[in-house]
Amino acid sequence: MAVKAMLFDLDGTLCNTLADLAAATNTVLGEFGFASRPVEAFRQYVGNGAKVQLRRALGAPVEEALFEQMYRRYLAYYGSHYLVQTAPYAGMVEALDALLAAGVRLAVVTNKPQVMAEAIVRGLFGERLAPVVG
16 A cells, blocks of 8 residues: 555654754743753653643742743744744655655644744745644
């Protein structure tokens, strides 16, 4: 049976978003008086969405009202800084091109918000992947 379509996750699969996720989280932590975390620590923090990532980076519970303020600030900051250091993994563009040449349809399914997901995919991969579902 020939493969007709492939669905990809975005963060950590098609592209390395770790530095931008860490920068956004660390910016918010600093603005609210918390210590920043090393970028490598974010390998353990990411997954399951931005709220979980932020809670993991905090390392300790905070009042829910404060957390929600921090989360809103995170979304605002990341929303204008998600393509600063984010880049495709080495060889990914060529791999996608080979799949397309073989007639495979390619799409993205991610827990990242739709607008950001589309902007990242279009900015890094052009029209190679469609649809993009955030």
